[in-house]
Amino acid sequence: MRITLKVWRQDGPTSPGAFETYDVPGVSPDMSFLEMLDVVNDRLTLDGKRPIVFEHDCREGICGSCGMMINGVPHGPEKGTATCQLHMRKFHDGDQIVVEPWRAAAFPVIRDVAVDRSAFDRIIEAGGYISTPTGAAPDANLTLIPKPVADAAMDAAACIGCGACVAACPNSAAQLFTSAKLAHLNLLPQGQAERWARTEAMVETMEEFFGSCTNHGECREACPKEISIDFIAMMNRDYVKSKRKNRKLLSQIR
Amino acid sequence: MSDIGYLDGKVPTGPIDEKWTSHKFNMKLVNPANKRRYDIIVVGTGLAGASAAASLGELGYNVKVFTFHDSPRRAHSIAAQGGINAAKNYKNDGDSVYRLFYDTVKGGDFRAREGNVYRLAEVSVDIIDQCAGQGVPFAREYSGLLDNRSFGGAQVSRTFYARGQTGQQLLLGAYQALARQIRAGSCTLYNRTEMLDLVVKDGTARGIVVRDLLTGEVTSHSAHAVVLATGGYGNVFYLSTNAKGSNTTATWRAHKRGALYANPCYTQIHPTCIPASDDFQSKLTLMSESLRNDGRIWVPKNPADTRSPDQIPEADRDYYLERRYPAFGNLVPRDVASRNAKTQIDEGRGVGPMKNGVYLDFGDAINRVGPQVIKERYDNLFEMYERITDEDPYKVPMRIYPAVHYTMGGLWVDYNLMSNIPGLYVLGEANFSDHGANRLGASALMQGLADGYFVLPYTIGDYLAGMLGEKPLDTSDPAFKQSEAEISDQVKRLLSSRGKQTVDQLYRKMGVDVVWAKCGMARNAAGLEQAISDIRAIRDEFWSDINITDQSQTMNQSLEKAMRVSDFIDLAELMCKDALHREESCGGHFREEYQTPDGEALRNDDQFAYVGAWQWTGESGQQKLHKEELAFENVKLAQRSYK
Numbered sequence: 001m002r003i004t005l006k007v008w009r010q011d012g013p014t015s016p017g018a019f020e021t022y023d024v025p026g027v028s029p030d031m032s033f034l035e036m037l038d039v040v041n042d043r044l045t046l047d048g049k050r051p052i053v054f055e056h057d058c059r060e061g062i063c064g065s066c067g068m069m070i071n072g073v074p075h076g077p078e079k080g081t082a083t084c085q086l087h088m089r090k091f092h093d094g095d096q097i098v099v100e101p102w103r104a105a106a107f108p109v110i111r112d113v114a115v116d117r118s119a120f121d122r123i124i125e126a127g128g129y130i131s132t133p134t135g136a137a138p139d140a141n142l143t144l145i146p147k148p149v150a151d152a153a154m155d156a157a158a159c160i161g162c163g164a165c166v167a168a169c170p171n172s173a174a175q176l177f178t179s180a181k182l183a184h185l186n187l188l189p190q191g192q193a194e195r196w197a198r199t200e201a202m203v204e205t206m207e208e209f210f211g212s213c214t215n216h217g218e219c220r221e222a223c224p225k226e227i228s229i230d231f232i233a234m235m236n237r238d239y240v241k242s243k244r245k246n247r248k249l250l251s252q253i254r
Numbered sequence: 255m256s257d258i259g260y261l262d263g264k265v266p267t268g269p270i271d272e273k274w275t276s277h278k279f280n281m282k283l284v285n286p287a288n289k290r291r292y293d294i295i296v297v298g299t300g301l302a303g304a305s306a307a308a309s310l311g312e313l314g315y316n317v318k319v320f321t322f323h324d325s326p327r328r329a330h331s332i333a334a335q336g337g338i339n340a341a342k343n344y345k346n347d348g349d350s351v352y353r354l355f356y357d358t359v360k361g362g363d364f365r366a367r368e369g370n371v372y373r374l375a376e377v378s379v380d381i382i383d384q385c386a387g388q389g390v391p392f393a394r395e396y397s398g399l400l401d402n403r404s405f406g407g408a409q410v411s412r413t414f415y416a417r418g419q420t421g422q423q424l425l426l427g428a429y430q431a432l433a434r435q436i437r438a439g440s441c442t443l444y445n446r447t448e449m450l451d452l453v454v455k456d457g458t459a460r461g462i463v464v465r466d467l468l469t470g471e472v473t474s475h476s477a478h479a480v481v482l483a484t485g486g487y488g489n490v491f492y493l494s495t496n497a498k499g500s501n502t503t504a505t506w507r508a509h510k511r512g513a514l515y516a517n518p519c520y521t522q523i524h525p526t527c528i529p530a531s532d533d534f535q536s537k538l539t540l541m542s543e544s545l546r547n548d549g550r551i552w553v554p555k556n557p558a559d560t561r562s563p564d565q566i567p568e569a570d571r572d573y574y575l576e577r578r579y580p581a582f583g584n585l586v587p588r589d590v591a592s593r594n595a596k597t598q599i600d601e602g603r604g605v606g607p608m609k610n611g612v613y614l615d616f617g618d619a620i621n622r623v624g625p626q627v628i629k630e631r632y633d634n635l636f637e638m639y640e641r642i643t644d645e646d647p648y649k650v651p652m653r654i655y656p657a658v659h660y661t662m663g664g665l666w667v668d669y670n671l672m673s674n675i676p677g678l679y680v681l682g683e684a685n686f687s688d689h690g691a692n693r694l695g696a697s698a699l700m701q702g703l704a705d706g707y708f709v710l711p712y713t714i715g716d717y718l719a720g721m722l723g724e725k726p727l728d729t730s731d732p733a734f735k736q737s738e739a740e741i742s743d744q745v746k747r748l749l750s751s752r753g754k755q756t757v758d759q760l761y762r763k764m765g766v767d768v769v770w771a772k773c774g775m776a777r778n779a780a781g782l783e784q785a786i787s788d789i790r791a792i793r794d795e796f797w798s799d800i801n802i803t804d805q806s807q808t809m810n811q812s813l814e815k816a817m818r819v820s821d822f823i824d825l826a827e828l829m830c831k832d833a834l835h836r837e838e839s840c841g842g843h844f845r846e847e848y849q850t851p852d853g854e855a856l857r858n859d860d861q862f863a864y865v866g867a868w869q870w871t872g873e874s875g876q877q878k879l880h881k882e883e884l885a886f887e888n889v890k891l892a893q894r895s896y897k
């Protein structure tokens with residue numbers, strides 16, 4: 001196959017960026033999208049040019065490192081698929097493919113298509129955990145967890161933190177990411193003690209960095225793990241409740 | 255070889271089941287109020303590093319945590335699929351700490367330290383409690399109790415799992431525990447920061463020198479102790495199932511500062527991976543071992559057979575595992591299955607466009623139990639296979655081939671997980687400790703978390719207690735400054751490379767054509783000697799003929815890769831040297847000269863029942879050997895047989 005690649009090139013966070021176009025002959029349909037970029041980078045290097053910076057690690061759709069807008073769609077045309085799992089056979093000979101970084105104020109561009117997603121870590125640090133000091137946990141089978149509950153928690157916990165949801169959202173909101181972590185922890189019996197404090201802290205930290213949700217649902221369409229948008233509804237309910245609960249808890253402490 | 259040194263693993267005396275308990279009691283403690291007076295550096299945020307940092311932070315130490323990733327959650331541990339072992343005996347099927355210990359020593363082909371393995375089995379039960387407490391969504395039965403599956407090398411069901419994403423969920427648990435400590439201020443995270451040197455002064459580890467991957471700035475950090483949890487070195491083969499960023503730089507540079515590298519030739523090849531599809535292949539994908547429960551492995555009898563598999567009648571197929579190992583059939587252990595596939599392909603019977611695979615055929619199973627049952631068992635794997643190969647395994651047999659997937663070797667540590675350099679600890683896949691010459695499935699996650707949650711937090715106190723009142727070495731000390739200067743020089747030198755090859759081209763040549771070809775599934779003396787001379791030539795090419803066009807000191811992936819590859823080249827040479835010196839076959843190390851008449855691995859316990867730990871002497875390939883003799887007081891040495 002022969003494709004034309006139009007890639008966003010930007011030297012640093014404050015430099016101006018622009019598209020550059022590359023003619024890419026000799027693409028095998030069995031290559032992954034990132035292997036195609038590897039080939040382009042080797043060719044650029046041998047031509048004395050600077051290779052394209054893009055993030056990746058596991059190349060199996062689980063670490064969440066990769067991620068770029070491919071023809072305007074986060075992770076490209078195949079549903080439920082991270083960029084690294086996309087193969088060139090999903091494109092056609094002669095196609096033009098446009099590659100851009102995630103576009104969101106909370107994800108500043110570092111270089112080319114690599115962005116800084118550390119705002120996600122700040123949301124987790126705000127409360128995305130169950131406080132269990134090492135060695136303090138009771139026997140694992142003491143807490144029975146009904147299978148449907150464990151399964152639902154796992155559905156939410158499957159999030160890989162890639163940021164496609166934010167990139168897809170017209171408001172750059174991080175509701176799907178935040179609600180997935182909240183649902184994972186808030187659904188489980190172990191997560192109940194900190195449920196209301198966690199919800200309030202994580203939602204408010206999220207709002208410091210990201211835009212607000214107006215129910216477009218683009219996030220779910222873009223999610224490589226197809227995380228359900230129902231978790232957002234659950235988060236919203238819990239947040240309203242947390243305001244009441246946390247106030248009540250405070251008055252009891254006083 | 256008169257200059258061989260002998261090493262003491264410092265395993266406590268006493269009965270095997272009392273060693274850890276009595277050792278914990280005998281170790282010195284740091285009083286809670288004094289813990290904040292100690293600084294500890296943890297490099298790595300995979301299962302081992304994140305669990306260690308979080309636990310040390312909780313105890314009250316000042317912890318600085320480093321990762322080259324953008325977030326701790328991206329560490330390679332995230333990709334583990336199958337599960338984690340623990341001797342809970344929830345199934346009442348006869349499991350026990352002793353049985354897990356026994357299976358691990360035997361599975362490791364009698365090349366692991368008994369004391370460590372027993373402790374690993376002992377703390378395994380606490381790991382499951384800890385992780386469940388953190389909210390790891392382990393698979394459950396309808397009763398609400400934890401579910402288990404069984405894995406290779408064991409006759410009991412002791413593997414806990416979270417769908418096909420066990421590593422992800424365990425790592426998120428450890429990452430979240432770490433996030434809590436970052437929030438609390440006990441741990442400080444340095445993400446996108448790569449350790450490039452260990453600083454040793456007066457024989458003691460004092461700190462590290464790092465490079466900020468966003469600004470290129472080289473800085474020093476000092477502490478009372480340094481903990482490396484930087485993962486394995488499987489990417490020395492270029493193609494492996496490891497994440498692309500996994501590398502040996504941290505451990506290798508510690509080695510160059512005096513840390514012993516132990517058993518580097520022990521590498522594990524996993525039999526069921528998807529074969530490479532072309533020369534652009536950048537990594538290999540693992541397909542779960544569980545597929546061998548229902549798939550039958552075969553190749554055409556005639557190497558010239560070009561018919562599609564459904565056109566090849568039974569009489570013209572060779573189900574070679576079933577033929578050679580009637581008792582275990584397709585379920586022989588990983589090393590045996592891998593080696594047999596290699597033989598078939600080497601003899602020209604490989605299948606697929608590149609003739610680099612063997613068939614794993616579900617036809618019989620589908621006829622026997624129906625497609626629906628197979629779908630329930632393996633649907634996600636079948637889907638993953640089809641996504642990558644564009645072939646439907648319900649209709650066409652899968653093609654599989656072995657791939658590198660884990661490294662048992664690593665930095666030498668004693669029972670306390672301390673290297674031979676006082677103050678330097680090594681955890682997880684980065685150390686050599688518990689798996690001997692072959693690791694059992696689902697035991698790496700167990701070891702990483704055992705080291706981080708339940709071993710290091712005790713043993714490090716014993717070392718630190720003796721340092722009360724001492725200040726860490728000032729980072730203005732010449733030891734730090736000199737190392738910073740050396741790193742800046744290396745960066746400068748690499749950035750001025752103007753040769754004719756890209757780093758990846760040379761890296762692939764070394765990994766695939768040399769290390770995999772000559773120090774992979776089967777090795778022999780002539781091949782290893784050739785490999786060593788090839789590697790030396792590649793080193794010369796590396797320093798004279800690579801091309802780095804990106805001149806930036808900011809995020810520069812070519813430079814990062816070049817630095818890692820330069821260390822892989824040196825490690826590759828040591829691996830071959832180690833493989834050459836070990837004149838026996840054991841576990842993942844198969845020397846063609848040492849096999850039984852029917853082609854099985856032949857150990858030499860009289861001469862090689864030791865850990866081979868190599869000391870850097872100033873020049874690559876000139877390492878000096880140290881031995882730690884292994885004593886088997888509880889598990890009787892025996893030859894494995896799967897006929």
Ligand SMILES: Cc1cc2nc3c(=O)[nH]c(=O)nc-3n(C[C@H](O)[C@H](O)[C@H](O)COP(=O)(O)OP(=O)(O)OC[C@H]3O[C@@H](n4cnc5c(N)ncnc54)[C@H](O)[C@@H]3O)c2cc1C
Pocket residue numbers: 297298299300301302303320321322323326329330331332333334335336337338420421447448449450483484485486495496497500501503504540659660681682683684695696697698699700702
């Ligand atoms: C595909 C696959 C499936 C697997 N499945 C299983 C399974 O089912 N069960 C099982 O038990 N095991 C499994 N394993 C093995 C297991 O996943 C690994 O052995 C284990 O996760 C290693 O954990 P770790 O914490 O030692 O290192 P890693 O997870 O590799 O973490 C290394 C950390 O060190 C950091 N680092 C490295 N070098 C530097 C440096 N120079 N400077 C700064 N930071 C650095 C990295 O950023 C990272 O945070 C699997 C492995 C693979 C490849």
Ligand code: FES
Pocket residue numbers: 055056057058059060061062063064065066067082083084085160
């Ligand atoms: S590289 Fe890990 S998810 Fe794509």
